[in-house]
Amino acid sequence: MPGMVLFGRRWAIASDDLVFPGFFELFLRVLWWLGILTLYAVHRDKLDCAGGRLGSYLIVLLLLLAVVICTVSAIVCVSMRGTICNPGPRKAMPKLLxxxxxxxLPETVWASVGAVWVANDMQCDRTVMNGILATVVVSWIIIVSAAVTILVVFDPLGGKAPHPSAGPSHLDAQDRGQLLSGLQTAATSVWETRVKLLCCCVGSDVHARAAFSSSAELFSTYFSDTDLVPSDIAAGLALLHQQQDVGATQEPDEVASHCPGPSQEADLDAELENCQHFMQFAAAAYGWPLFVYRNPFTGLCRVGGDCCRSQAPEYDLVGGDQLHCHLGSILHTTGLQYRDFIHVSFHDKVYELPFLVALDHRKEAVVVAVRGTMSLQDILTDLSAESEPLDLACEVQDCSAHKGIAQAARYIHRRLISDGILSQAFSVAPEYRLVLVGHSLGAGAAALLALMLRDTHPELRCYAFSPPRGLLSKSLHEYSKSFVVSLVLGKDVIPRLSMPNLEDLKRRILRVIAHCNKPKYQILLHGCWYELFGGSPDNFPTELDGGEQEGLTQPLLGEQSLLTHWSPTYNCGDSPLESPKYPPLYPPGRIIHLEEDGAPGRLCDCSAARYRATWSHEARFSKILISPKMLTDHMPDVLLRALDSVVAARVPAQGGPGLASV
Known part of the structure; x- marks a missing residue:
């Protein structure tokens, strides 16, 4: 529901968000009240040491706590009423708050009085003084926690529109546009301040300032037309996951329009083996943090010897690896020797990604591996999601791509060509083929780098592991199919992440919330249980059927209360994200999808998942799927294990993974 209005401004909390915090405070308050009552009853005869003031202190504290307990109980009861889109039964909440x-105020005063008495070290019974000290400490903890909570739920834009859901309907179109433009500018400024505070250690060069502005505009644009609090989004995601599972059981799995022939199966086997081999390079680009994460008991010991290596390196080293720990983990991951590395860069700035260049003699390839997201600078690169044109030496119309990733690819391209890194590599092995690999953000950069180098290296190949969906224009997506292979695991959210998909997710959240007739606390409780242990999906009204939903252009009545500037002319295609600045973008190349066999596992399910590999169409990734594994399926170590198991199952005669030519 829309955020509550208190003291004439909106706050980032709803009136049905106080059930769980209220129960937690009630639990603490009741225990505290019982403890003080026990202290007073057991040591009543020892409370006269300070002229009877301690006894009076405890009596007043008991009465004050009783009033607080009654008030919090009323808040919890009222917060449990109604639904997300029906706040009417909770109209008494502001008065209770x-x-x-x-x-x-009296709690703070009484806690201060208790602190003064404890500080004066009155000559009273030690048990009594310890009890008073405990009450003072608990009082101040609760007061400070309340102050922190107020800061967290404070909305800097809350005073701009006291009743945003009502909308400026009394204004004409021009005045309404000016008002909304002013609100958008203020929201962008607030988000830019937040991003700068979160990334205060990034620096403030030209690239960083541009990334701050792009990220702030993205966030302010995405949230500009809704009035949701974080718990509404959590409840909507829980409902969408259950609805998604209900739809999966009612509808047959998608099948290909034709069965794959022997040549396609052979091609899939060969590409899977290549993916298994080159994924090691993509993982190695993350350096020692991922290696230690994958080997928690032996990782530090295995790279320890390399960290103490003092001899001069046999490769170009750029960036912070003075102790050679990164290089040690790279050697263990890839199985290469020091002499096989041409260039290793750990230089990490906004739009400038770490990468390595090595000679892979097993595959006869010059491998360029680009690191994925692992720093705040990388996140800012990810969030620069506008589209910008690419200057490519190919006859393809509409050459555009993700701005941040395109900038990162240009940086690596400039380093490879201008610094002579590729020339040096091919002077050592002129007969080798160029292969570009990367995971996540690195996969997107590797794919764009492949497009840039395609003209001078027509035989190159690119393996993009878990690439972002919002990367290439449609024409470049088709063009890249001849030399780029993407690998996606399960319900990984990143290969489904794009501006249109995010907008679709927002609309689905609004719709499922508007249709649900259960209180938010019940949705969240059942959702947590369902994510952890499974069970039957909740019985709630589903979204509109596919055909009805596609034809719906006006928001439903329940959705109108969640829109910040709804008007009778509002249309579902009026989203701020649906603009030329954020056109539909697609993943690179042909896509191999590793799908989990059988029912999806839960967070508490420790059994090993089984996967099957299929060639897939990009349309399969045109909607964000909600799942407990939507984030874990993106992790490189999880992808490596799944890839190993798939290759081992498909090539049993060789006793495990084999090698295929690139």
């Missing part, structure tokens, strides 16, 4: 906030 005013009472609760007013009670903090």
């Amino acid at each position: 005013y009472v609760r906030l007013a009670l903090f």
Whole structure:
């Protein structure tokens, strides 16, 4: 539901968000009240040491706690009423919160009095003084926690529109546009301040400032037309996951329009083996953090010897690896020797990614591996999601791509060509083929780098592991199919992440919330249980059927309360994200999808998952799927294990993974 309005401004919390915090405070308050009552009853005869003031202190504290307990109980009861889109039964909540906030004043005064008495070290029974000290400490902990909570739920834009859901309907179109433009500018400024605070250690060069602005505009644009609090989004995601599972059981799995022939199966086997081999390079680009994460008990010991290596390196080293720990983990991951590396860069800035260049003698390839997201600088590169044109030496119309990743690819291209890194590599092995690999952000950069180098290296290949969906224009997506192979695991969210998909997810969240007739706390409780242990999906009204949903252009009544500037002319295609700045973008190349066999596992399910590999169409990734594994399926170590198991199952005669020519 829309955020609550208190003291004339909106706050980033809804009136049905106080059930769980209220129960937690009730639990602490009741225990505290019982403890003080026990202290007073057992040591009543020892409370006269300070002229009877300690006894009076405890009595007043008991009465104050009783009033607080009653108030919090009323807040919890009221917060449990109604639904997300029906706040009517909770209309008394602001008054109750005013009472609760007013009670903090006597609590603070009484906690200060107790602190003074404890500081004066009155000559009283030690047990009594310890009890008073405990009450003072607990009082201040609760007061400080309340102050922190107020800061967290404070909305800097809350004073701009006290009743945003009502919308400026009394204004004409021009005035309404000016008002919304002013609100958008203010929101962008607030988000830019937030991003700068979170990334304060990144620096403030030209690239960083541009990334701050791009990220702030993305966030402010995405949230500009809705009035949701974080718990609404969590409840919507829980409902969408259950609805998604209900739809999966009611509808047959998608099948290909034709059965794959022997040549396609052989091609799939060969590409899977290549993916298994080159994924080691993509993982190695992450350096020692991923290696230690994959080998928690032996990783540090295995790279320890390399960290103490003092001899001069046999490769170009750029960036922070003075102790050679990164290089040690890279050697263990790839199985290469020091002499096989041409260039290793750990230089990490906004739009400038770490990468390595090595000679892979087993595959007769010059491998360029680009690191994926592992720093705040990388996140800012990811969030620069506008589209910008690419200057490519190919006859393809509409050459555009993700701005941040395109900038990163240009940086690596400039280093490879201008610094003579590729020339040096091919002077050592002129007969080798160029192969570009990467995972996540690195996969996107590797794919764009392949497009840039395609003209001078027509035989190159690119393996993009878990690449972002919002990367290439449609024409470049088709063009890249001849030399780029993408690998996606399960329900990984990143290969489904694009501006249109995010907008679709927002609309689905609004719709499923508007249709649900259960209180938010019940949705969240059942959702947590369902994610952890499975069970039957909740019985709630589903979204509109596919045909009805596609034809719906106006928001439903329940959705109108969640829109910040709804008007009778509002249309579902009016989203700020649906603009030329954020056109539909697609993943690179042909796509191999590793799908989990059988029912999807839960977070508490420790059994090993089984996967099957199929060639897949990009349309299969045109919607974000909600799953407990939507994030873990993106992890490189999880992808490596799944890839190993698939290759081992498909090539049993060779006793494990084999090698195929690139």
